Amino acid sequence: MLLAIDCGNTNTVFSIWDGENFLCTLRTSTHHARTADAYFTWYSTLVKHYGIEADITDVIIASTVPRVVFNLRVFADRFFGCRPLVVGKPDCQLPVYPRVDEGTVPGPDRLANAAAAFDRHGGNVVVVDFGTATNFDVVAADGAYVGGIIAPGVNLSLEALHQGAAALPHIDITRPEKVIGTNTVGCIQSGVYWGYSGLIEGLISRVKVEFGMAMKVVATGGLAPLFDQADVGFDVIEDDLTMHGLTVIHRYNKENGST
Numbered sequence: 001m002l003l004a005i006d007c008g009n010t011n012t013v014f015s016i017w018d019g020e021n022f023l024c025t026l027r028t029s030t031h032h033a034r035t036a037d038a039y040f041t042w043y044s045t046l047v048k049h050y051g052i053e054a055d056i057t058d059v060i061i062a063s064t065v066p067r068v069v070f071n072l073r074v075f076a077d078r079f080f081g082c083r084p085l086v087v088g089k090p091d092c093q094l095p096v097y098p099r100v101d102e103g104t105v106p107g108p109d110r111l112a113n114a115a116a117a118f119d120r121h122g123g124n125v126v127v128v129d130f131g132t133a134t135n136f137d138v139v140a141a142d143g144a145y146v147g148g149i150i151a152p153g154v155n156l157s158l159e160a161l162h163q164g165a166a167a168l169p170h171i172d173i174t175r176p177e178k179v180i181g182t183n184t185v186g187c188i189q190s191g192v193y194w195g196y197s198g199l200i201e202g203l204i205s206r207v208k209v210e211f212g213m214a215m216k217v218v219a220t221g222g223l224a225p226l227f228d229q230a231d232v233g234f235d236v237i238e239d240d241l242t243m244h245g246l247t248v249i250h251r252y253n254k255e256n257g258s259t
Helices: 036-049 066-080 108-121 154-164 184-211 224-228 241-255
Strands: 002-007 011-017 022-029 058-063 125-130 133-139 145-152 216-220
Touching: 002 066, 002 241, 011 241, 022 036, 036 066, 058 066, 058 108, 058 241, 108 125, 108 133, 108 145, 108 216, 108 241, 125 184, 125 224, 125 241, 133 184, 145 154, 145 184, 154 184, 184 224, 216 224, 216 241
Parallel strands: 002 058, 125 216
Antiparallel strands: 002 011, 011 022, 125 133, 133 145
């Protein structure tokens, strides 16, 4: 079985893939000082709790936090006896290589999103990925990642607003009933929710115009369903898009003798 690991700036996700389905998905906060032993204690405890019997033979990692990769490599080697594939490293082949400016290295999560979008939708896709940052990944007809947009994440914006303005409270993002707030919380919620909805809708529209052809819009990440309520232009929401992309990349390397 395959253990796919997506390490972001805020959370790290582990998913067990049996070749056809994800048996489970586990989440923990990202911490660069977490040791291989600590990862295994957390992982094995939850797998046992869920009653899952998983004989892990392969591991693939996508990490936007370089400092955690070493301990994840040790984790894979020590407890599963395998050398993990690390997306973005030279020994990890991609189904289609990105077409971006020379010297630019796209994030591993963006490469995984591109692989998944092409596998499921055949290209000409823009992926909106809600994470610490909100990424827009543009995938061409042949499956290549050809660029995108990085916007501040919703929760990151809320935290910056709270820290930068002492009088403003920290709030959770939600869809307000009215655009015009009649109290401080309502005003902030409206500004963040409807302001961000306008940002998403506007950027999707501009990407489509610049791309010059019809595109499918795929949203992923925890906040995707919330902003879908604002009718910003999503065609489909896929919670497991990045993890699916990791399985696609792993399969490609297996078929081409890289693992």
